[in-house]
Amino acid sequence: MNVRHLLIVLTYFVMTSTAMAAPREITVYSDGILIEQEVTVRKGGTEFSLPAPIRENSLRVKPLDGGSIGRVELVPFRLPEKQQKELDSLTEQKSRLEDRLKALDTREEIFAAAAKSQSSKTPRKTKTNPDPLAAVRQGTDFAIAQLEAVNTSRRRTIQELKRVEARLAAVQKAVTGGPTVRITAPAPRIRIAAVLAEGAWTPSYDIRLQGDGFALLTLLARLPVLPEGYAVRVVNASLGGSRQEQALPVTAAGPVRLAQWRLPVEQERTVNAPLPSCQFLIRNNSGTPLAAGEAALYVAGEYLGTVLLPALAGDATAKISLP
Structure with a gap:
């Protein structure tokens, strides 16, 4: 086999592998999980089994490459x-x-x-x-x-x-699984999207007292157990929010950092002892309402324990205490 023929074979192999490895994505919102999958259509039809139950009327099927959709049927999940x-x-x-x-x-x-x-x-x-x-x-x-x-x-x-x-x-x-989507479509490729029946990211925080009347507050997203084999992203928004919010990729490094603010604190009192204590008032002037969540507390860079950050509306103040 000469070099020209070898290049042709390799090019065909790469194109075929790319077509087979269709994008599989999960986007986790504050109130739900969106799952998306590109599927290749052969002989005018295809089937795709969703990995978990989905919300009613959340299924969408979009034709790609200028094609069209004929018929969509949702078959309930059945155990083997x-x-x-x-x-x-x-x-x-x-x-x-x-x-x-x-x-x-x-x-x-x-x-x-x-x-x-x-x-x-x-x-x-x-x-x-x-x-x-x-x-x-x-x-x-x-x-x-x-x-x-x-x-x-x-x-x-x-x-x-x-x-x-x-x-x-x-x-x-x-054996938990989702329904199967049966699709008739003359389109060569389609994109299937649905919202899972359960799951969302939950907020947690890091509070780092700076010692200058301010605290660095970091919003983190803790993720539920997700179906395997999907690229995962997190969005700091609800399912009904703007799609312009940046989607952040998930790695194995831990919770995803969504946002960070420098918030004013008052009446800070810290006792550095074998059983430390800390009290202060924190004001949310970030312009963003904050949901309640567990927060790791750091003073002068030292981790002291966890506290509860209550829900904070815009410009609201909360008292934080440890223990």
């Missing part, structure tokens, strides 16, 4: 047959164990009443019952033995129920 059988079996086991516990409660009431009845009897000697105390003891001992058997059975049933519930929760978590 093997997992469905295991879930059905575990659910049935759980129901049987719960029924057994109810039956044991009834047995306990019966034998507890029998033991009480036997112990309250007045022994009376007769020709047919020459030793009434022995008969009472025998009846009481029998009722108590039955109560012990009930308690043993209940303990074993509760242990088995916990095991079944734990396995049921594990299977349900492992």
Whole structure:
């Protein structure tokens, strides 16, 4: 194979690989998660399975490269047959164990009443019952033995129920998925977008007291568990906000830094001791309302612990205390 043919083969391979590696993106907002996927259409149709349940009426399908969309069908998620059988079996086991516990409660009431009845009897000697105390003891001992058997059975049933519930929760978590989108489209490529039913970033903060009447406040985004295999970005906005907000890429370095402000503080009092304490007032003059969240507190560069930053409207003031 000459160099020209080799270049042609390599170019074809790169173009094919690029086409196969369609963009897969997740954008995390303050009130939801947007998932987007480019899909290649072959023979006029394609299917795409979403990785998690989605919000109602959030699905969008956009044609690319000048194409068009014919028909879009959303097929509800169905468990694989093997997992469905295991879930059905575990659910049935759980129901049987719960029924057994109810039956044991009834047995306990019966034998507890029998033991009480036997112990309250007045022994009376007769020709047919020459030793009434022995008969009472025998009846009481029998009722108590039955109560012990009930308690043993209940303990074993509760242990088995916990095991079944734990396995049921594990299977349900492992097989969670979303609906499948079936699309008829003459377009060569399409872009599918939807908002997941659950999830959003939650705010947390760093507060660094500067010692000059100001604090450096950093807003961080903590992310929920996300589907794997997607490029992840975070936007400091809601789903209904402006799309002009900058989307910040997520790395493995920890929470995403969304914004930072230098805010005035007053009445700062810090006790540097083995159990330190710190109090101050902080005023939000950033022009941006701040949601409540946990904040790491630093004084003169030293980490002292975590505090709660309450929700702060524009120009509002809050008292921060540690501990």
